Every structure is written in structure tokens, then in C-alpha cells.
Amino acid sequence: MKQLVQNLKNGQTILEEVPAPQVRRGQVLIRTRRSLVSLGTERMLVEFGRASLIAKARRQPDKVKQVLDKIRTDGLIPTLEAVFRKLEQPLPLGYCNMGEVLAVGEGITDLAIGDRVASNGPHAEVVSVPRSLVVRVPDGVSDDEAAFTVIGAIGLQGIRLLNPTLGETVVVVGLGLIGLLTADLLRLNGCRVIGLDIDEQKLALARQKGILTLNPAVGTDPVTAVTALTNAIGADGVIITASADTDDLISQAARMSRKRGRIVLVGVVGLNLSRAEFYEKELTFQVSCSYGPGRYDEVYEQQGHDYPLPFVRWTENRNFQTILYLLSTGQLDVKPFISEVVPLAEYQTIYGQISRSRAIASLLRYPVEEPVQSAVTLRETRYEGAKGVVGIIGAGNFAGATLLPALQAAGAHLKTIASAGGLTGTLLARKHNIAVSTTDYREILTDPDIDLVVITTRHNLHARLTVDALRAGKHVFVEKPLCLFANELPPIIEAQQASGKTVLVGFNRRFSPHVQRMKALLGGDRAGEVPMNIVATMNAGAIPAGSWVHDRAVGGGRLLGEACHYIDLITYLTGSRVVAVCLNAMGQQPSETTDSASLLLRYENGATGVVNYFANGSKAYAKERLEVYAQERTLVLDNFRTLRGYGFANFSRLRTGQDKGHTEQFRRLVAQIRRGGEPLIPLADLINTTQATLAALDSLREGRWVEVRVSRVEPAGTPVAGTPVAGNPVSHEQG
Template sequence: MKQLVQNLKNGQTVLEEVPAPQVRRGQVLIRTRRSLVSLGTERMLVEFGRASLVAKARQQPDKVKQVLDKIRTDGLIPTLEAVFRKLDQPLPLGYCNVGEVLAVGEGITDLAIGDRVASNGPHAEWVSVPRNLVVRIPDAVSDDEAAFTVIGAIGLQGIRLLNPTLGETVVVVGLGLIGLLTAELLRLNGCRVIGLDIDEQKLTLARQKGIITLNPADGTDPVTAVLSLTGGIGADGVIITASTKTDELISQAARMSRKRGRIVLVGVIGLNLSRAEFYEKELTFQVSCSYGPGRYDEVYEQQGHDYPLPFVRWTENRNFQTILQLLSTGQLDVTPLISEVVPLDQYQTIYGQISRSRSIASLLSYPEQGPVQSAVTLREVRYESTQGVVGVIGAGNFAGATLLPALQAGGAQLKTIASAGGLNGTLLARKHTIAVSTTDYREILTDPDIDLVVITTRHNLHARLTIEALRAGKHVFVEKPLCLFTDELPPIINAWQESGKTVLVGFNRRFSPHAQKMKALLGGDRSGDVPMNIVATMNAGAIPASSWVHDRAVGGGRILGEACHYVDLITFLTGSRVVAVCLNAMGRQPSETTDSASLLLRYENGATGVINYFANGSKAYAKERVEVYSQERTLVLDNFRTLKGYGFKNFTTLSTRQDKGHTEQFRRLVGQIRQGGEPLIPFAELVNTTQATLAALDSLREGRWVAVNLNTVYQPDPSPVGDA
């Protein structure tokens, strides 16, 4: 299928050929008929992409500060590589989609194949959208009209926050598409509406809908005019739908408002507020969030849990329904707003001149398509089995930024990448010369050429996909963690034992040249005979509480999902396995997960470890630090860039570019798959690390030390693991 994307690095708008998405639980697969181009939002993306690197930096000064902090901690080259990787990730365009339901995912009972629906799907021939972002279209509403559903809800949500009453005067600043829809909806609400814009075409459309118009470009002072129109009282409310960098609009809104007036921002403007202007009138100001309650809430949007109507009357989905109801009764008329309808393959008609466009609403039309194709072949390559041919499941940020480059540098032959939506996988396939992009990961499992399956999905899928890959006769590399719950471990162990294949979890840090040097200095394979204390600190940085990472059932929390790196590293350095853990977290109440805690580890050989995992530190400070104390000697590793030794003969310092061991990990793994040999990490250690982090969460909940049983779950087999 075809999908429109925007390249933020060079500003190009491209129609990509990508595999159609798979319908998943709680989602709806839709064949697109129409989509509306949000000229304001999409113009900003296009212009940002076309801007120079310096201009991009000026537009995002907060990001510049983050870059400078990262340079100080990680070094110049790794930081620049990260910046260019980020800019090289094209964004899907569009969020106003109309089409026909092709399939419904598990758990959906109120939509059927063949239903016409509107959604916030992108400009693509097929889209897969969560149920709460999909709404059925009434028969009386055409596809063209229904394309205004989502963008109309944006204006409607701004009105709901303003809470106007019958007869009030409301000013709408900016009469673009959202502004015109907002003004018309306010009229339907019984308000007297004043519209401000400098484009006479838009003002003419507004007047045709009974809106009083003001044009500052002809010398009219908006504040004076509004005060005059309201008898010196001022507007009851102001909704700003314009997009500009200046602070003048918020100042004008304050000065034209009555005492205790309300101001709502829907657009994007400068926000240096004057305290005096707001203080004297006791004005209220609120920023509207997109379509309404539920937006950006993982539980509502992705998991499909609706808010109870008696308590949250207007969710984003119910706002969608309201717009469609108004369209079906003819109360809301969007037909005059349609400037053009353009076939998808002629998209440059719109985007080629988007910076100069005077269109109000541009629609893309889609051809009748054939069967849904789950894979796209980008190049033809013949592979020899048992040569380290790789299939990758997952195409997120980590895969693109770290995993795929490391796989290639490690000598892997990449054949297929599977991603849920298809776009990310296809873009990464093209960048890394991967032959096939698919949305059906089973194509990887059934491909006889593929020896190694690399799993880099959300954490809740790791256990199931590992088991499926092993049962398909594949070697497995799975990003940490191995699993999220204790009852997932035995099936993994059984599948591994039955398959005779290698399993490696992505504990890359032990493969860093710094970790390897530390191991050698501490006695190499005999390090288990040397008593030691190790302190590892991760200045992890905060992740929003709403992130899936914190969800116990999806991400597992950051101790399980990230601190496990250091359990493995300490296990590697001490040459022993964990026998007991105690997790102490910041805060007073027991919790399922935490991201600011100290994990105490007791090892079988008497060694101890402390992992300080903190999310409340400064980003300007180095992210990772490891200290080893043993036999009156000390090693200090700073951010995997510098290793310093104290008390060691013939060693003081090792300095490199930041190297966390990703490339070396894959170089060794590909070599093992091609040539056979011992596993890179003994399976017993993988299980022990997983048990230790699971036990840490038990410790957090129960407030005590928790033992890690080394014998009941897994007894190591003395025979070699894996085959060629």
C-alpha cells in the first residue's frame, strides 16, 4: 500500500510503498476512501523539514539544551549521530481519515466489516486504528463531509473548555480551517461570534456563515473594535486557533476580554504572558488538548478502556460523534470549505506548494485497492541458511538507532523486518538494505533462510515471541527483559531445552571493551574466587508516568526492563549468581513498579552489589557509573567512555568513544550461530538475572529481602548449548 510521510531531515514529502498493517486486538483495519490535509499542522512539519539545521535549532531551543547536555556526558560524535538519526526518522502525515472497515480486532463487537467509519488514521491506503479513535459515519453524511470529523472535534474541544452560554460574545482569532469550524460551532451554540484574520478569502467565508469579521491588515485595531462591538465590556471568551511565534495574540486576547473572561488556546502561539493584563481582569487561560478527554491516555486510546459517560460526558470519541451528528442534520455545513479534492498519487499538487497555499481544506482521494499485502520486497537477495541470516521483529526507536546498526557492524545478514504498522519497518529496511518489510512476523518464523530471530518489541511480547521462535527452530536474540512475570519463565525454559537453539538476552554491557577489561583485571575466569563489592549507578532520567514502560503488564517497570542490565553486568564481573535481593524505593507507599530505587544484591560467592537506579537526577550528569572495590584495588567506569584503575599494576586508564558493547555482542552472536560453540551468556545466568529482577519487585511490594532459588526453576545441562 501507499502512505505519505514527511522527512524532517531534508523536507521531502514522499509517497512510500509499505506493507499494509495487521489488525490487532482492540483495533480496526480500515480501507481509506478520503483523508483531509490539515494544512496548518502539516505546513509546520513541511517547513520545519525544509529549514536548515541552524533554523531547526532556533525553533526548538529546549532540544538544543538537551543536545548540549548529551555532548558533555556522551561525547560529540555519539550525540551528533543521535541527532541525525532522529531527524532521519520520517513522520507519517495526516490524522483525518474516512474509509471502510476491512477487519475488526479481538474484543470489538460494535463495528462490522463494511461499516463506513471516520478515524484519526494517517494518509495511507490502509490504516489500523484503536477502537476509541474510530466512529461510525451516519448514512446521510458523505465521505467528503466525514473527513472533517476529527479536525472538527479539535475546535469542539476548545469550545467545551471555554464553556460558552447562550448570547455570549466570543472572539475566534485565526480563521483557518479549525477557526472557521470553531466559529460555526459557536454560532450553533447561540453565541455572537467575532472572527479575526488577515486573509480576505477566509473572512468572506466567515461572513457567509453569519460571523462578524475583523481584518487587522486593513488598519483595524482588534482590541478597540471588539470593545466597541461589546459596548466597552469586552468579549466573554476568546478562542485562539492561529499559529504564530509572536506573543502579541495572547496580549490582544487579554486586552479584548471582559473582566473574568476566558481564553482558550487551540493553536500554537508565543506565550510570554503579561501578569498585569491577566491579574487586573482575573482572566482564566487554558490550553486545549487536541480532540478531547482521552487524548494521549494509553489506557483510553491503546487499551480501549472508555471513560464512564456520567463522569466524563465528552470524550474524544463522543466529540467525533457530535461532529458527525451535526453534519448529518445539516446544522454544520463544511462543503464551502473544500478547496480541492486531489488523487493520492498527485499529492504534490498540495504539498509542493503548501507554504504558499491559500486553500481552506484539501482532500485526498484513494483508488479502489486490491487484497491487503502484508509484505513488501525491497530487493532480491539469495541467502544461504546457517549463515547468520537475521529476521527482526520490531521497528521502534531502539531498533533504528542502535540495534540494526550494531547488527550490520557485527556482520549479520539482515533479510526481513516486521513492524506492526509497516511504515517504520519499511523505512528502516530501505536505510539498512533489508530485503523484506512485513507486518506479519510469522513470515520470519516460517522462512527457512532465517537462522536468528531478533525480538525488539514492547516487553509484554518478549516471552511469547521467544517461545514461538524457538518452536519454529530459530536461534533467538531477545531484548531485555526476557519476560515480565514468573509464570512465563518455565515455558521459555522448556522451549529452549526442546529446541537445542541459542537464546541470548540483550545484556550488551558485558561485551563493552570496558567491561571486558574490568573482568580481565579482576582475574578473568577466576574472578569468582575474588571477593568484591560493586556499586552501579544509572542516572536514568525521568519518563512520563503515562508511558507504557511503567505499566506492569506491558513494560514491567524500569527495574525489570532496564536495571536488569546491571544485574547481568555485576553477575559477569563477580563470576557468580544472585541468591537474594532487597529493593528500597523512594516514597512511602508499596508499589508495583518504581524508577528511583536502590537494589541490593547478594551473590553465591559472597560478593555484593548495589544498583542505584534513579530517575530524579540531572541530565547534565553522566548517565552510567560503575565502581568495583576488591583487594585494596578500585575500578571506576564512567559512562562507558573512561575506565580508571587504582591499585592495579600496569593499568591506570582506558578511554574510548562511548561503547556499550552492542556491536561486539552481535559480532560474537553471529559468529556463534555460524560456527557453533558455547553460549555467549550461560542460559542459567539469563534465568538467574530474570529471577533476580522479578524477586526485586516482590521485595518492593513486601518490604523484605527475597531469596532467589538457584535450583528449582532451572538445572543447567552440562552439554553444550546451541548448534551451527
């Protein structure tokens, strides 16, 4: 990949070819689409690099003192060698990055591959950034606008330290890009803003935003002018965003302030303060640190420990989010500040004349690599014939009320149950004649007698436990969903293909006697030859907002956790796989965890499906309903109790007690494990359903149809060399 670096010894700005970084735990790997050149900071670095050694020494007197101390202790030659080695180290440029997620490290659950994100990554085609410094970009914000996120947060943090109130007068000294952004944010905050600069182009931009401007270069005395504009009171606050070697700006800020005024320094100026100027007015002075609380704190940035919101309301990441929110609502408009958008390869257009540049904001545009949309090739696996001994991980309500009774009814040999606390597992073991209760699920994985691992934990553990069980050489039954995030799917496929063991997701509804009858009436294995329309409606009912199910990182939300049932059911009945999805949810700004939505499904054979998942209906109405329309015939399944047929010569109705297929699912599974044979649900169906569900959330976020790739399947026993994984290539670290 290519990265922009600055050579501090000879002053050259170089587009260097370097290896792409690897994603590590807690980090996000990003392919850059735009980055913003911070002309003030980067001009200073470029000019420093081009300066002579004497000029460099004059600019950093504190470093000169360190060099002199080192000469006294280590000698002249070793010290000079150390200085030159330091200057020869290239310095990465840039800190305003926008791109899309390529991969996420272990421990990150709230970002997915393909997400558009902003970060403080450098000017490089690929960057790896700690999660705390990455924020998802809303759909309505363009790539160009999103590149302003970090630099906007610098101005915002200065404002937060100033703590202005509605109607106060605030002077912004220096109307470079940070100054213009700061002035505009202050205006949004309800302040009267006065901008101070000597560049008429910048002053004109500020006036377009409704900001009063002063230009000392035309003879205006800023202190006198501010005093007059405030009825001799003085400014309530001053934010200095300029850079200057002298102490004049800090003195000027003090003199234009009212008594007990506040001054915040965002830029770089001389700090020889006049005690009299500050003493007489009891002025407050504070230096702003970059993007906000958390900056340069290794525990926050590198280790990912967030500051609790009730105690630290605005961290650097939450400042990023604020800027993006203002951009998404149109309250903050940065488009007038964009002077040029330059391809990365033509970087010298910016850097070659950076000392003379009058640009406000220069953007670098990166080449876009379209992901390869090839299908995935999978090798199907079989049950080879075994004892059928079962180990269960998870002892929650579903396990006790539904899963264990169904396993017992199917004649399964239940040997071990693992639960986090031990008590619920022990009680269930006693009730269902399970020999062993443990708190360490690894006892199940290392037990050679156990052939099948049943996973019925909270959703966020499904992917990891599935991978662990496959690597231990066990067949896996995992309750839906298979995983919560796109980056969790490739490791499952890799582990399954490498182990040769099977994975079955708990899509029990296809095993209901009603659905089996529907399949037969529609043509059995030949059902896919006839396109059909299917509508599945779930009157799910509301659950408390604080439930773990609504947590995107733990439960995934009800659409992800439950709507997958109906995608699988429609896939089974149509005999085809999903190729595109479109999700529409209730509300003005629906989230990924919304629980009232309609999902449209387009199938490879031309069939269509609709999944209506509603939490706002009456509990007096039936919970589930399935309608199939094909060849001028209709099937209606009501709550898995009554199936009615219309237009069928020899069928009109099937009525049973409610049967959603749990017992039949496990009866077939146990029998298949013991005697051997094909998996109950093809692996490609399981992957397609998972991909379609995740794509539905992408559709909701992006407001469009999203395509889903359909996997190719090789028969069992066929070698598949270098098996690719679903989705874009992804690095997944194991803890």
C-alpha cells in the same frame, strides 16, 4: 500499500510503499477513502523539514538544550549521530482519515466489515486505529464531509473548555480551517461570534456563515473594535486557533476580554503572559488538548477503557460523534471549506506548494478497491456415527424450559452441563439426570466421550464457543443466532471446514409437523421448481428496554436474534437461498436493535418472502402466522397449532397441540449422530441465513436492497484446497 511520510532531514514529502498494517486486539483495520490535509500542522512539519539545521535549532530551543546536555555527557560525535538518526526517521503525515472497515481485532463487537468510519489515521491506503479513535459515519454524511470529523473535534474541544452560554460574545482569533469550524460551531451554540484574521478569503467564508469579521491588515485595531462591538464590556471568551511565534496574540486576547473572561488556546503562540493583563481582569486561561478527554491516555486509547459518561460527558470519541451528528443533520456545513480534492498519486499538487497555499481544506482521494464478489465454496460434512453423548454449555431459562426436556424426550445421553455460576447448572443436572455439573465449559471440550456440544448461552458467546468446540473435534448444536457480527462468521467456517465436524443452528421450526406437511404439499424436494410467495408474521410482543436482548453487543437485537428463524423457514419451504434483502423498520431513525420491522427477501429461484416482526401488537392475538401462496393454492399456519389448506384436493386442515419442532429436531439429531448421515440442515443454508440476517441490518442502515452471496457446496469428502471464507478477507485474533 502507499503512505505519505515527511523526511525531516532533507524536507522531502514522499509517497512511500510500505507493508499494510495488521489488525491487533482492540484495533480496527480501515481502507482509506478520503483523508484531510491539516494545512496548518502539516505546513509546519514540511517547512521544518526543509529548513537548515540552524533554522531547525532556532525553531526548537528546548531540543537544542537537550542536545547540548547530551554532548556534555556522551560527547559530540555520538550526539550528532543520534540527532541525524532521529532526523532520518520518516514522520507519518495526517490525522483526519475516512474509510471503510476491512477487519476488526478481538474484543470489538460494535463495528462490522464494510462500515464507513472516521478516525485519526494517517495519510495511508490502509490504517490500523484503536477502537476509541474510530467512529461510524452516518448514512447521510458523504466521504468528503466525514473527513472533517477529527479536525472538527479539535475546534469543538476548545469550545467545551470555554463553556460558552447562549448569547455570549466569543472572538475566534485565526480563521484557518480549525478557526472557521470553531466559529461555525459557536454560532450553532447560540453565541455572537467575531472572527479575526488577515486573509480576506477566509474572512469572506466566515461572513457567509453569519460571523462578524475583523481584519487587522486594513488598519482595524482588534481590541478597540471588539470593545466597541460589546458596548465597552469586552468579549466573554476568546479562542485562539492561530499560530504565531510572538506573544502579541495572547496579550491582545487578554486586552479584548471582559473582566473574568475566558481564553482558550487551540493553536500555537508565544506564552509570555503579562501578569498585569490577567491579574486586573481575573482572566481564566486554558490550553486545549487535541480532540478531547482521552487524548494521549494509553488506558483510554490503546487499551480501550472508556471514561464513564456520567463523569466525563465528552470524550474524544463522543466529540467525533457530535461532529458527525451535526453533519448528518445539516446544521454543520463543511462543503464551502473544501478547496480541492486531489488523487493520492498527485499529492505534490498540495505538498509541493504547501508554504504558499491559500487553500482552506485539501482532501486526498484514494483509489477504491471493489471487493471480489465471488461465491464461497464449502465442503459439506457428515455425521460419522458415534455414541451421541451430549455436553451442554449454558443453563438459562430456555435451556431449562425447552431445550433439556426436548433432548430428554429425544433419548439423548446428557453427560455434562456447564454454567457460569454453577448453581443453575447443578439444579438442572439434578432435574434432568445429568451426571456432571461444572463452571468450566472446557471440561466438556476435553472430554473424549462427548460427541455433541450444545450451546445455549447469551448470543454474544455463540460464535466463540462454536469455534472452540469445532477445534476440539466436537459436533455443534448452537441456538440461534450463529453469530452477531460479520467478522465472526469466517472463523466459524474455517473451524468447521478444518475439523470436518458439523454445525447445526437451532432452527427448530422447519421440524414442526405442520411445516413438514406444508413442505410435502408444496412438492417436497421439488418445491423449489415452483416460485412462491411466503409471508411470515410474528406478533412478538414488547420486552423491557433494559433487557440484554436489546444490547447490540450482547443480544444483537430481536431482529438478529429471532427473525433468522423465519428466514430459515422460508428458505426451507421455497427450496432456495436468499440473494437480496431489504429491511424497513418503524420510527424516524430506527436502530439495528429495533423490534418492529418488515423484511423483504428475494430468492435465487424467484421466490419472495416477507418477514413481519412486530413488538407493538396485542398479546391477545396469536403470536405466529405463516402464509404460503403458490400455483393458485394457499396454506395458512396459525401459531403452530392449526394448518389450513385452500385449493388442495386432499387436504384442508391439520390441528395439533402447539408444536414448534424442538423435540423432532433433537430426535433426528441424536439419531443421525449415532448412525451417521447427512446434516439436518445444509451448511450453506445456515451460512446464507446468517448472511441474510446481517445484510438486513446493513440494509436498514444504508436504506437500500443489499445483495447476499450464495455459497457453492461440494459433496462430503471432496477436498477443497484453500477454502475461502464468507465476506471480505478478515483477520480474527484468538485470545
